[in-house]
Amino acid sequence: MSFNIAIDGPAGAGKSTIAKELAKELGFIYVDTGAMYRAMALYFIKNKIDNKNEEEIARACKCVDITIRYENGEQQVFLNGENVNGSIRNEEVGNMASVTSGYSQVRTKLVELQQQLAKTENVVMDGRDIGTVVLPNAQIKIYLTASVETRAKRRYEELREKGQDCDLKQIEEDIEKRDYQDIHRENSPLKQAEDAVLIDSSHLSIEEVVGEIKKMIRISAKDERR
Numbered sequence: 001m002s003f004n005i006a007i008d009g010p011a012g013a014g015k016s017t018i019a020k021e022l023a024k025e026l027g028f029i030y031v032d033t034g035a036m037y038r039a040m041a042l043y044f045i046k047n048k049i050d051n052k053n054e055e056e057i058a059r060a061c062k063c064v065d066i067t068i069r070y071e072n073g074e075q076q077v078f079l080n081g082e083n084v085n086g087s088i089r090n091e092e093v094g095n096m097a098s099v100t101s102g103y104s105q106v107r108t109k110l111v112e113l114q115q116q117l118a119k120t121e122n123v124v125m126d127g128r129d130i131g132t133v134v135l136p137n138a139q140i141k142i143y144l145t146a147s148v149e150t151r152a153k154r155r156y157e158e159l160r161e162k163g164q165d166c167d168l169k170q171i172e173e174d175i176e177k178r179d180y181q182d183i184h185r186e187n188s189p190l191k192q193a194e195d196a197v198l199i200d201s202s203h204l205s206i207e208e209v210v211g212e213i214k215k216m217i218r219i220s221a222k223d224e225r226r
């Protein structure tokens with residue numbers, strides 16, 4: 001049986017950094033589900049799909065094929081056969097993904113792919129609904145959060161590092177808006193699973209969070225042996 005670690009939480013809480021590091025240390029596969037929603041969003045943007053029109057979204061979903069592959073341990077997302085990793089990490093795609101990920105047609109397609117991956121591989125998977133919907137039986141569930149200010153600052157620094165021009169206040173507003181959308185949507189809203197452990201990373205380093213989760217894994221393994 002595969003070992004699954006689910007990490008959920010709001011945008012910018014540090015999920016991907018933590019999940020990547022954890023996967024590397026454990027020799028697991030890191031599955032970034034946000035990238036899959038972003039790839040779908042990119043399709044909707046490119047094809048000028050109206051994100052308020054559910055019928056149009058449903059029709060478009062039938063034309064989208066998302067697959068993932070690993071190159072040197074890095075997840076690569078393919079949209080209809082094209083590697084789109086370089087085009088999905090911007091605010092336009094993130095904002096579109098936040099809206100379109102609310103549609104059940106979009107979610108059904110991607111949840112299936114995510115569950116398939118976790119069935120055969122040991123994974124660290126991050127997203128919004130991993131512990132609640134995608135992997136309800138995951139051995140370890142984390143709900144990772146941080147204050148809005150901390151998250152906005154982290155995203156600002158990340159974008160600046162990539163050479164993108166950005167405004168801290170605007171990012172903060174985008175994060176608040178995205179939080180609201182992710183928490184209040186009807187389908188698979190962002191929420192802490194009942195059996196997930198809450199970690200607030202506002203004042204913790206990456207090493208401290210990773211260390212905390214590894215401690216949980218050791219305890220869970222010990223319980224299993226009893």
Ligand code: DC
Pocket residue numbers: 011012033034035037038094097098099101102126127128129130178182
């Ligand atoms: O984690 P991210 O910023 O790359 O995610 C982009 C959007 O995708 C986010 O606003 C919510 C959505 N998402 C989701 O609904 N479910 C997931 N499992 C992952 C992301």
